[in-house]
Structures are given as structure tokens and as C-alpha cells.
Amino acid sequence: MKNLPLLFCGIFFALAFSFTGLILSSNIQLGSLTQTTETEDENGNPLEGEPLFPMQSVGLAQQGKQVYIEMGCIYCHTQQVRRAGFGADIDRNWGPRQSVARDYIMQDRVLLGTMRTGPDLMHVGGRPLNADWHHLHLYNPQITSKGSNMPPFAFLYETRKIDGEPSADALQFPPNSEYGPEGGYEVVPTRRAEALVEYLLSLKLNYSLPEAQIVE
């Protein structure tokens, strides 16, 4: 080709083709999804009185998500559950069902992630791991999962002298663990640590959606 206009039209259409085909069409199909109930009535409206899913995460959990973003957790953790028969996500109880587009509509930043150096966290709140476990794990992953290559987030915790009674939310280290503070000191989560753990505990995929039923 010799002249600019022809080259330009071709270049423009090439990208316009994929922009409309990928972005515009997914926006048309998924851009207006709304919350709905676990099962819908015959003409596809949510049933009255039933809770609407997915729920909007609020309060401390929402702030915890900001900590999750700031720490760059998505570079090792994903938040998507693949369907049964494509990978072992459900067998690894990373979630009761495949996560679908509607699960993410209430999130202002979708953190699907692409690397699973660490396990998937879409349903981490539904697993039998309580706040204490998460705090210990975040403080130093070697405590709860020896040999993990997750970096320690000790800077989210504060080691201070115990004045009188150890405070209620001090971390309960396993007996004589080498990672615990010295005598007379305690490790207390900062607000950001509590928010982050609250966020992790709020990550639950324990509801069904019309297009993705939990089958057990």
C-alpha cells in the first residue's frame, strides 16, 4: 500500500473490529447485569422476599480490599473458580461452584488475577480458617504453612510491650514458636491487618445464581 488513508483505515478497522467484538459486545451482554435471587421466576425476575446476590461488600471488608490491592496480592492469588471438569478448583474446595460474571458486578475493582502461586481466594471466607489463623498466617506464613513462599506481612502488625493484661486481639502464637515476640511483648494487628482479614473472611461464594447453581 502506498498512501496513508488506506493504511490508516485498515489499521483503524482492525482495532475497531476487536474493540466492538470484545469490549462492546461484552458490555452489552454483561454490562447491565443486576443482583438477583438464587432462583428466578419463569420470566427471569428475582423472587420477592428472597435475598439478592451477589451482596455488596461494605465497611471494614471494603477497606480491607484496598489493603489487598495495595499489597499486590493479585500477583500470586486469583479470585475465580473454574468449572468442574476444567482444573480441580472445586475439588480443592476453592469454591462450591464456578464463579460467573454476575459474582463480580458489585465490585468497583475486579481482581480476577492470573497467577496461582498461592491458592484461589474466591471462597476463602467459606473455608474453616478463622480470623486468628489468618492473622498468624499474614504475620508470618511459616507459622501456619511451613515452606510457603508467601512473603511475611509483619509490617501490618505492631509488636509492643504488654502493659498489664495482654490485649484481647493479640496474636495467639502456637506454644514456644520461634516466630512469636520475646517475653513481655505482644503482637497486635493494626487496623489495616484487621481490615484485610475482614475482607478475606468476606470472600464467600456460598450462594447460587440462576446461571450457576451450587450442586452437591
Next chain:
Amino acid sequence: MDVDSYTDLMPIILLGVVFFISAIGMLYWSSKRGQLRNFDDQASTIFTDEEPEGEISDSFPSK
């Protein structure tokens, strides 16, 4: 293939058709203008008399 599933994609399909037709049109127009003819001598446009065809113009600097 139930038809109603396409309705929400109809605008995209129409746009795609428009793109396709205009692409064919441009191709036709450019071949009419003779832009697709004798490609190969364009390949030699990068050679100048300082760096003519047939000569290696780069080598390891001797040290």
C-alpha cells in the same frame, strides 16, 4: 440456535458486516489504483548508494 440469543448481539453483527464490506471495498479500490502490483521492487527501496544492495553493512568492531 434459538434466535432471541442473537438479538442482544445484533448491533455488533451489523457493525461487523459494515466493517467487512468496507474492507472488501478498500481492497478493491487499492487494487484498482495499482497499489498491489509489483510489490517486490518496493523491497529494494531501503537501499541507498551509501549502503547499496549486495554489501554487508555491519560487523564486529575490531579491537
Next chain:
Amino acid sequence: MSNAPQSNSQSVSPYSSQNAAVRAELSEIDASIRSSAIFFTISAIFWLLAGTVFALIAAYKAHEPSFMGDSALTTFGRMRSAHLNAMALGWGNNIIFAVGLWIMARLCRSPIRHGGVLLIAGAFWNIGLTLGIGGIIAGDITSVEWLEIPHYATPLLAISYALIGVWGIVAFKFRKGEHVYVSQWYILAALFWFPWLYVIAQVMIIWFPARGVVQSVTNWWFAHNVLGLWLTPMALATAYYLIPKVLGRPIYSYYLSVLGFWALAIFYNWAGVHHLIGGPIPVWLISAGIVASVMMVIPVIVVGLNHHMSVVGLHKEVWRSPTLRFVVFGAISYTLVSLIGSAMAVRSVNEITHFTHFTVGHAHHGVYAFFTMIMFGGVYYMMPRLLNREWPSAPLIKLHFWGSAIGITVMVVALQIGGWIQGVEMNNAEIPFLEIVQNTMPWLQARTVSGLFLTVGHIAFAVNFFWMLFAAGAVRAKQGPTLLDSTSKEGAA
């Protein structure tokens, strides 16, 4: 490998009876773009070294998590993102602005206009990027892959980039020659595509977030197209220009290059969705992405054939030319990485490789072994013509080549074997997750070792470059005459 070839000061063919006007014009072109090209190359090399440092930290932390683990600034997520942005936007974009625009200027046959615009835009680009990466490390990271730079730095990048894009198009507009060489299509296309991609991605993900998963589709449409519609076309443009130029032999089939260009333009666009295979998006989107990724085999084979046939028979010259040693290594890697990429997009393979280090290995295979090596070749060809000096040391060039080639090969092989094992084990629910992490450790350690090789290569490159730039000795050592005569023509072997 033959030891240092005999001195190249005497040019073989007698100074051809070229009338002064055309000769002057070519040197004028090089002179007009000299200042901006050198500025971009210097900043590119700075970002290359900075990115290498971030890479070493991130790679080492991958298997020694407590390394530099006591402050939020150096946590893995931020180091990796700083590495990615320093390399992609720092090294990648700057070297493209240097080599790519130099090739564009040369092919447009006319001295460039408003070179100053380039310098200003380049300065803003680097300031914006420094601000951005500082923001990432400080914690304003957006955690959107390939768009980690916080919102206060991105407008600066977008504007300074638009300036450079417009400059490229203006240069093309005022070209002299009637012919439009294939490299010019690629450069023009890339100069147009990148700002559009960048602006749309910023708007639809960061500024006015789209609803739910549409953000991820846009994210990966953008991120994959940064590789496919920005780095790849620029590297192919450089290869299409340098391979025939150095060998003095026209490209094998110009028609194939047309087919290759348009096939890449159409198929690469759609391929980005293969980053979401298995993800929460409708199955037709994924299938479209897979089909486009596999169809990418067409432009890859066409370009591969074109480059290969242009090199056939002159392998000794390729080996003897520093430029072509790097560029041909890159061209071969392009064919390899794209074929592996197409294979990875098939669902049964993707089920294993999707969330693993295999993908990381593939990404480095493409962005380093293909793009970066070609750009190294581009610098080795461009600098003597800009500075009218020869590269001071051949051994340093060889050290650079072997450091980079061995480093990237070790990294890609290690990550892809480790990633495959990781993938297979992850799909077997019996194996506890911690055991998988243990099994990938040796491969991550191998990656750190490969990182050392790359660092050696980069340091050799930087030393050689700055020695050439500043050391007066280099000029004396190379008493070769001016640019036009001292094109160190090898004896007509």
C-alpha cells in the same frame, strides 16, 4: 566462532560516485534525529538496568519470601509490578521511540520536523514513568495487570505518548519517497494502536470502571495487545528493516509481508481473551479468543518464512554482524514463542498452564527473547550511524549476546518446565497446595540464576554504550572516517 575480524577501516568498494545531495540528505536525516534517539536510548538503558534490579529482587523473593520482607515498599506484588512497568514502559517504549522512530525517519527519506517535540514528550514520558513507578512502590498500585501506574501519573504518560504518536504520523505525512516500506506500516500501525488501547483501558478500568467482568475483558484486551500491537509490530519493523539492510539483500517476498501484516492486525486483536480461559466470562468470548490465538499461526509462519528466506545462505554474515546476531535470535524466538502461544491457547493445554509459571516463562520468552533481543540489535546498528563512531569493544558485545541468550533460554526452559509440573499437580486435588509450592522452588531458583546471566549481559551492554558515548578514547581508537565511509563493510566474503 571466528575471532575478532580483521580491521574494517578500509571500505571495500571504492567510494561510490554518489552525488552529494542524496548523501547529504541521508546524513542530515540521521543528524536531525540524533539528539532525540540518543536521549531515548540513554533513558531506555537506564530503565533496563532499573528493571533488572527490580527483577532480581522479585525473582529472589519468589523463593526466599523473607528477603527484604520487612517493609511494605518491597513486598513482592509491588516489586513485580515495578519490574513490569520499568521494563515494558521504561525500556520497551523508550527503545521503541529511539530505534523505531529512527527507522521511520530514515524510511521517510526526509529530515524529521520538530525534533524538539520528541525530546519534550520523551522527558515527560520518563518523568511520568518515574512518578508512576514511585507511586507503585509507595502503595498507590492499582493492581490491574499492565496498568499498575496510579491515576495521577497516567495522564502525563498518555499526553506525552500522544505527542510522539502524532509526531510519527506527521513524519510519515511529509515523507519524500513514494514507496511505503513494510516497516513503516508496522511502525505507523503501532504508533496509532498503542494510544487508543491505553486511553480506552484507562477510561474503562480506572477512571469510569465498567461493570464487573467487563473490566477484566478490557484489561486483557489491552494487556495482550500491548505485546501484540505495540511491541511486536515495532520489533518486526526493526527486523524487516535490519535483516535486508545489513545483508544487502531485499526481503524474500514483499507480498508475504503484506499478508503477514494484515493477518497480525486482525487476529492479534482478538487473542487477548485467552488470558481469561476458564474464567467467569461467556464461553463464546473465550472461544473467539482461542480461535484468534490459534489463527495467529498464519502471520507467524509468514513472517518467519519471510525472514528465514532472507537470511538463507548468509549465516556466516549473520553470525559476524552484532546487529544480526541479536535480530536473527529474536526473529527465531518470535516464531517459537508464537507457536507455543497458539498451543497454550487450546483449552486442554490451557487447563494446565493457565495459572502457572509456564505463562510467566512464555511472557519473558516473547518480550525478551523476541522483542528485547531485536531491539538490542537495533541499537547496535543505529548507534554507529548516529555518533559516527564504532562500538568500542567487540568482546563486550559478545559477552552481552551470550549473557542474554543463555539467560533467557535458561529462564524460559526453567519456568516452563516448573510451570507445567505446577499445573499438572494443581489439577490433581490429592496433592496438597503446599507440596506444589515446594515442587516449584528449584525452578524459581533456576530463574534467579538466569536473572544473573541477564544482568551480566545488560551491564556489558551499558558499559559498552556509555564507553562509546563519552570516552574520547573510543573516537581515537576508531579513526574511521565519517559515517558514510566508515560503514564498516566486511571484506566481500
Next chain:
Amino acid sequence: MSEEKHSSGPHPDNKASLEQAAMQDEKMQDVHAQLMREKEEPQEGFSPVPILLMFLFAALCFWGGVYLVHYSGQFRWDAYSPYAKNEPPPVVVVPLFELGQKVFNKQCAVCHQPTGAGVPGVYPPLVGSDWVTGHPEVVSRVLINGLNGAIEVNGKTYNGNMPAFGPSGLNLSDRKLAGVITYIRQEWGNKASDVTEKMIADYGSTYAGRSTPWTAAELKEGLGPIPEPDPEPVVEEAVEGEPAEVAHAEDPHAGHGHTEEVAH
């Protein structure tokens, strides 16, 4: 302006001599002069693309089209599996015992160990523990509302706290609770009757208000009658009274295979 290039035959020298011989007379010379000035004939300018390549590309395009249409799930927004047909996914009902095993391994094995032996001094065993194999309401209470304080099992006392798995705690569905209780009552040599989803639903509704965990003492009081469809020792052939929740295709006995040979 670029100098004329001989047609690039492999051996340009002898070709030139041929042309010399042909152009002897003047006229030919003049005509030839014009010809010489003209540019070369614009040959088609494309070296033949290896035909094999064209076949490959055609095959690729064909495969692409078939693949896209076949795995497109009718381009519906809610089709997530490439094999999505129109009808909703078949609801597979897993027998209580199997479901219980899965739930146990996920949630309970962490403390009571996969063998059900628990950890001496820390987590009470489930094997041969009459709390488990005794009255179904007892073990259901523990699971629904949790348990803390001292409890004496097989002679040893344990003092931990068991999280609630009912609505006030980890909120397992009735079906899962029924499954896991059935599992622990019939695994590792325990021989006790099923606990069905309906029983759990009944217990759940009676204890819905309660949000505090049980203590060992309270567990024994106020036990309701054992629901008649599943009297403890005597096991009928097939449990007619039950709504056949074991509705999978094979013979309904399969689900209760355990209780048959277990009848003592």
C-alpha cells in the same frame, strides 16, 4: 533514475551477447532506445507463496470457524461451559453417606482427624463415642449450635470448644449436616442409624433461637422422641416412610447398603 537492471537471469553475460546480435539495424536501435528508457515490465511481483501454506491457512480458517460456532454456547451471555446445551444442568443427588464423607474431610477432619480418633487431650474421638452413635438429637444439637466446656468421652474428659455448624455458625446446609452426621455415625465401625435432612430441618427449627453452644450436661436433657421412621437398632429393608431422597437412578438400596449389613 535508478540505472537499468538487466533482467536478473542467472547468467547475465551470455544473455547480453544474444541481445547484441539481434539489434543490428538502425531502426531496431532507435526503438530499442525508447524501450531501454522504460521501466521494467511490472511483473506480478510476488514470488509464489508456497501452496502448502495456502492449504494450511485454509485448514486453519475452517477449524477456526467450526470451533467458534461449536463451542460458542449459542453466544448466550449465561453459557459458561463449552458444552452448554439449552436445558439447565442436571441436578445430581449424592447419597447422604458420600456427601457426609466429603463434608467431613473438608470441615471436621482438621480437628477430629480423618480417622475420627481425634487428638488425645485436645479433640474428642468420634469412633465408638456414644455421644455420636446415641440419640440422633444429641449429635445434631452439637453440630447445629456447637459445644464448649468439659465433656467426658469414653472415660477421658476434653475441654475445648466446637464451632457451631448451623445457621448461627458456619451455616452448613441441612443436607450437609445430615450427611456428615450420617457419615460419622456409620464410619470407623460406628453402627448407628441415618440422620436425614428432614430430621435436621426439624431439630434446626426447634433450636433456631439458640445461639449459645451446648454444654455436656444440657445435651442429655429434654431429648425429643427418636423419630420413628428410623428406630435405632431395628432397620427395615427399605425406609418407606422417608421421601425417597435417595432418588438417583440405581436401585434405592444402594444408598443404604451400609445399614443393611450393619444390622446387629
